[in-house]
Amino acid sequence: MEAISSFSGKNKNVRTRFAPSPTGLFHIGSARTALFNYLFAKKEEGSFILRIEDTDKERSNSIFENDIIENLKWLGILWDEGPVYNEEKINGKNFIGDYGPYRQSERTEIYKKYLEKLLEEKKAYYCFCTPEELEAKRQYQISIGNPYHYDGKCAGLSEKEILDNLKQGKKYVIRLKVPAKKIEINDLIRGKVEFNTELLGDIIIAKDLNAPLFNFSGAIDDFEMKITHVIRGEDHLSNTPKQIIIQEALGFYRPYYAHLPLILGPDKSKLSKRHGAVSVSEYKKDGYLKEALINMIALLGWNPGNEKEIYSLKELIKDFSIEKINKSGAIFNIKKLDYLNGFYIRQKSINEITELCLPYLIEARLIIPIIKEQERILSFKNSFEKEIIQEKFLTESEKEISLEEIKKIISLYQERLKKLSEVVELTDFFFKKEIKYEKDLLKWKTMTEKDLLYVLDKLEEILSKIEEKDFNKDNLKEILDLESEKTGKELNMIGDRGHLLWPLRVALTGKEASAGPFEIAEILGKDETIKRIRAAKNLILDK
């Protein structure tokens, strides 16, 4: 039996790969496959490789390749080697992630060499059977209750027949002779899995000499790239015996295999577009942090064996082990992602979270940066403290607002955010000239319109008396607490500050949920606060 090495010590020879086809946006399931390959390689201090499997020219698109690359980098899943496309980077500083990916479309010569070798050694042969012919045979076999596989007709073609057919330009495929045998795989996750090759028939390995099929090019590349561990989704388990047959025909070593359970949608089928957002870029745009995404997908199908739930990429590398990967599929639970995202958002410093939120506010046109080069504000990084702190913005209501003030606003909402994108709807009232709401929203519990007008009058009166320089949350709290005792008695709502604070909050925000009114009033300032209280009165009086 093949020894299942647990690789418990460091093994720097470990080489893993992530081999996506660029036929769609970078998928959350692919991200997890990439992550696990990365974690295992890093854990062993080995290498992790990115290989773009773009042999299917019809379906491959560089847009998708870019999406994969961009998001891998964003997540911090960086590969260790690859072609360097930019000369300058060879002489200059060359760091991980600067490498391009390996592309199968650039390696057809390599596959061709092996294809010719197999043909020469008579381990593979040209097959000229037409699709109609094959379909007819298939139907017949099924009708008599047999499982269908190719009957090997073209394996017996003479040298002359082959040449004649080729000369005539007949369409062909290349088939590999498949010996009838049992293939046993010792999957690192699933244990022993057996396949019978008799059910396969002679498999197609290429459409022509320049067009190898996925199973063939993959097997070649895993060998050429000295991959030791093939970690991939369970959907590839059925492909494994085919690849092993190819390896055996070519005399290659066999890598270790580990087939990950699939990530499922709520209906338990493989997670796909019809379940909603599945691409990493969509989650990123929606305001999920990479920390949350990494933490989430790592814990889908893997767990450390203790009760730790919060994991950084670094900690994952430290604790990761293939043995702890589960066997059954896991449903992707967006609520848990939300929880993790909220958690990581709360961990951020105010500068970090402001930097993260700013693009959303700008995109919603709530604020516009007042600087010559607008690009700078979107890409600021290190100079945050020194430079950006001076930056000014123009609000939607065309008032100037400093970054310092925006920071204050965001810090009020930091612990309320589940996703960065929510910052827009939560804080829009700070930036808008006019806020719209139903007047009934102003009423607290059993208050009448008369009570409400009385309270709003009182608020205006009291707040007007406070000097501009004393218009801060602590003072406001002290003064309004005192006032609410009086008005509470008058309105028969003793001890219930809501009769004063609820209308105030709604007048300032137009929302039924928000941060505290004292903090909000301080940021809005005395003039704006009083203006909004008056607007509330007018709303009630239908003016």
Add this chain to the structure above:
RNA sequence: GGCCCUAUCGUCUAGCGGUUAAGGACACCACCCUUUCAAGGUGAAAACACGGGUUCAAAUCCCGUUGGGGCCA
């Protein structure tokens, strides 16, 4: 249809024959805090698919059934 994989609370999972009247997390519910919403705190409810074995003892091992999934066609 054939082959293969899989099965613990609604969800993610711990459990690797006896310290388990099955533990944690998310979600849900209640309470506390509180002007609202969050956050935080406390607590509740919630699962070993089924049937056979093996064993003194099974969620844990074996077989089957059923369910779910994947691949191929």
